[in-house]
Amino acid sequence: MDNITKTPAYTTAAADMHREQQQRLCEAISSDGLIVLPGYQKMQLQHDMAAPFWQEANFLWLTGVAYPGWAVLIDVATATTVLVRPDLTEVEQLFEGSLSDGEAMHSSGATEVISRVELRTRVNAARAKGQTLYALKPETAHELGMQPNPAHRQLLDGLQLSDGDYHDITPVLAKVRACKTQAELERITRAIAVSCDSFNVISGAIARYTSEAEIAADMTRDFIRAGGRHAYDPIVAGGVHATVLHYDRPTTETLRKDQAVLIDVGAHIDGYNADITRTFYDDATVDSNVRAAIQRVTEAQRHMISFIQPGGSIREFFQRVDDSMMQVLVDLGWLRSSQKDQLSRYFPHAIGHGLGADVHEWFGGYDTFQPGMVLTVEPGIYDAVREIGVRIEDDILVTDRGTENLSIAAELGR
Ligand SMILES: [Mn+2]
Missing domain, CATH: 3.90.230.10 (Creatinase/methionine aminopeptidase superfamily)
Incomplete structure (x- = not known):
């Protein structure tokens, strides 16, 4: 035991770190609009058993939320961040628990937690006003033969956004995160x-x-x-x-x-x-x-x-x-x-x-x-x-x- 380093706790709180990263992304995007990004979905391993969960890294980098099914909405002009909670069934809650709204805001620096229905309402309102939407273009294939996680495709489909309706910020995120x-x-x-x-x-x-x-x-x-x-x-x-x-x-x-x-x-x-x-x-x-x-x-x-x-x-x-x-x-x-x-x-x-x-x-x-x-x-x-x-x-x-x-x-x- 004694040969294991006892490293000190972080000096930067999680919410401060993620707020800084949300702001860095907003600064790197040249014009106003709304960023909408999903975390990953839970994936099946065997019939009723989920695979060990790994969060999508852009979403994790922005929010620190390491639970499946969440999404985030960020207003670029003000860097205001809103989290979107998943619609969980009682069975899911019972077996796997969930992250409370309070915990989610505390770790991410988000100001609000909204439902999926409310997300749709806000995205539609932004589109009606002609605001620019920023999202990540879903991967369609992988050279190592893997199936992409469906979260990105499902989010865009759920919001009825096709390719021409949003700007792909994959390169911007990669550059900021580098x-x-x-x-x-x-x-x-x-x-x-x-x-x-x-x-x-x-x-x-x-x-x-x-x-x-x-x-x-x-x-x-x-x-x-x-x-x-x-x-x-x-x-x-x-x-x-x-x-x-x-x-x-x-x-x-x-x-x-x-x-x-x-x-x-x-x-x-x-x-x-x-x-x-x-x-x-x-x-x-x-x-x-x-x-x-x-x-x-x-x-x-x-x-x-x-x-x-x-x-x-x-x-x-x-x-x-x-x-x-x-x-x-x-x-x-x-x-x-x-x-x-x-x-x-x-x-x-x-x-x-x-x-x-x-x-x-x-x-x-x-x-x-x-x-x-x-x-x-x-x-x-x-x-x-x-x-x-x-x-x-x-x-x-x-x-x-x-x-x-x-x-x-x-x-x-x-
Ligand atoms: Mn390596």
Whole structure:
């Protein structure tokens, strides 16, 4: 217990943080009007069992309301925020409880809570007066084959809004959310601190862990005890399992002592996420090729972080990363220097992504790094034939002068 950091409570109250974010969004929208956005709907897991609920990140960022079926209405001119409660049946109330109007206003800074019927009345009145409506265009398909959450489509259909009736503020929201406020950074830092503590418990005892499941279980315990949950299904992958990028089925099989174990785990606490990867091994027993791959990726990762500067080109960063990764693979003998076109065979994913209320965020459409951005830097190399998968991932804050590695406390281990 004593090795778990006791981080202080936030200095910024939730309502103040969300009010600031509502105002930032309104300032970023150039003309007056009404913003109408839904939270996610509850989704079915099995016949009468709901899937674990995750709130839509834009809605969570604006309101902090982490219950299903809510919506928000914001008047851009005054930044006045009104929450819309879901119509819950008695059965739903009985089984799942609900958020009271008072609690919802207290955490979000909203001035009022209205019904779905009243929402329709207000939106119709705004349209009759010729006011502009702002909403998020629903996703229709996903490259990973997922069904989109129906909340956005249902809200627009319920208000009888078709594509031409509203302005899509997806890019505006992404841009505002890309740069974090001090209050957001406090929360991100806390999610990262809890995660780092858990990583260090594992790395300090790595030779004693005999299975992926043991490691995943201990980290889950740490996160729940800290009032959080996993930001995504934990990836604890021994040996060849680490060559599956999102391997999320930790087994009780005995870990091989000559192989490494890749751990890509982050805590979600109070609406914000960590996303950290370490590849641990037992120095006494590990295969020398595995050790060399981990050491080389680790050195390259540290070097890449130094490529990031406020005002620096994001495109140039990606280019320099590719050059570094190519050098790693040449040094390890996985590729020859003439095989630049083969880089994605062993380095098949992006070097990183924004991190905040969503685990995977955009860079907000910016061409250059901005102070307040938080991004992951996560080079990895994978080869199922060699049974080696290595990834090292840290969470990096862009500051006025350079960068700060927020997850540096998670030791690289051995
Ligand atoms: Mn990541």
